[in-house]
Amino acid sequence: MxxxxxxxxxxxxxxxxxxxxxxxxxxxxxxxxxxxxxxxxAVAVATATAGITLAWPQQQRQLPTATAPADRPATPGLTCDLTLPSDPAQVRVRVLDGGASPTRMATTAAQLEARRFTVLDGTTGPRPATPATVVYGPAAIGTAAVLRAVVYGDATMRFDPTRPAGDKTIDLILGPAFTRLATTTEMNENLATAGEPTAPPECANR
The missing domain is CATH 1.20.5 (Single alpha-helices involved in coiled-coils or other helix-helix interfaces)
Known part of the structure; x- marks a missing residue:
């Protein structure tokens, strides 16, 4: 041996x-x-300065578009817009403080602006249960799906049917556990996995 x-x-x-x-x-x-x-x-997403091109393949799994139960009746007259943005500037984001550090808040807002998203002034919001929460109304379902793909990790999608018609502003609430935005490759993978956005149960045109 x-x-x-x-x-x-x-x-x-x-x-x-x-x-x-x-x-x-x-x-x-x-x-x-x-x-x-x-x-x-992955989906073809061109993020050049000319804008982004989104191609949504049909997939079995969808991005969650609302926290409402599936059997909730539609709101009479509530028309929802599932249109996907053709340019990142069409995504209007309000970055809200849900417990994230000031440095993380400032960095995230700056990174969104660098990607040509329209970033609006924001203050505070409720502390999210997940690292981030995306709050949107009937006019911003498509744009909210794109913003969700930009957020790395877990995020809660919360549909607010009471927002005024035509209000495309999306609230991005950052909690203490939020770390970063998704890279371009991760965003492409998220979009490809998600498939087309779907209308929440409250939408009359679902």
Whole structure:
């Protein structure tokens, strides 16, 4: 047994070890292949300065669009807009303090502006149970779905049927557990997974 172990030790010692650069190159090649696979499956979202183009594939799983139970009756005359924005400037966001640090609030607002979202002045909001809460009305269902895709991690979607018709403003409430926005790749994956936005039960045109 001792002789066999000595032979194995010699064999292992004599194995050729590739240079570190070669190992890194192999790793980079594998990562590139994974990125190509994800990009192929993800939705095409162009975030150039000319705007974004959203293509929503049909998927089984939908982004949650309301916290209301599915059997809640429709509100008479409540027309909901599921139109997706053709430009990030059409997404009007009010970043509200739900317990996040001032630095996190300022950084998130600046990052949204850098992505050409329209960021409005916000103050405080209720502390969310999840890291973030997205509150929107009947006129902002499509744009709220896009904003949800930009938020990394868990977020609660809360539909407010009492918001005035035509009010496309969305409240993004950041809680203490909120960490960051999604990267472009993560946003693409979120959009591809979500599928088309659906109307909440209160909508008369669902």
């Amino acid at each position: 001792h002789d066999r172990l000595h032979e194995l030790e010699t064999d292992v010692r004599d194995l050729p070890v590739p240079p570190a650069a070669t190992i890194r190159a192999r790793g980079n090649s594998r990562r590139r292949r994974r990125r190509v696979t994800v990009a192929t499956a």
